Amino acid sequence: MENVIYNELRMRGYSVDVGVVPVVEKDQNGKVIRKQLEVDFVCNLGSSRYYIQSAYALPDETKRAQEVRPFRKIDDSFKKIIITMDMVPSQYDEYGILTINIYDFLLDSKSLEK
Numbered sequence: 183m184e185n186v187i188y189n190e191l192r193m194r195g196y197s198v199d200v201g202v203v204p205v206v207e208k209d210q211n212g213k214v215i216r217k218q219l220e221v222d223f224v225c226n227l228g229s230s231r232y233y234i235q236s237a238y239a240l241p242d243e244t245k246r247a248q249e250v251r252p253f254r255k256i257d258d259s260f261k262k263i264i265i266t267m268d269m270v271p272s273q274y275d276e277y278g279i280l281t282i283n284i285y286d287f288l289l290d291s292k293s294l295e296k
Contacts, residue, residue, distance in 0.1 A: 183267060183284065186284070187222075191225050191234075198224070205255050205256070219256070221235060221253075230260075231261075233256060233261070233262045234262075235252070235262075235264045250275075261278075262280070263280045263294060265287050266281065267284050272286055
């Protein structure tokens, strides 16, 4: 599924990075710790940036929390999206993270902008 998403993003003209996003946090003692969070895709086109996670299925809240965890640590205003094979309606959660199914993503070239 990740290959299909990657190819579609490239066809839409996005610059796509696959990998990690650096994050700086403080531990309980106030010591600065540098971490790298895994995000499936970081897409850029002009001044737009999207962080995208792909999840074949989101069967329960535990799996959803696992996919959302990196997004919660990224402190910027760019859009965060989870693309899944599950037949779910496109919707935003309480953190502003969009969940969309792969078919809506592939069939609507403006799906990331909504």
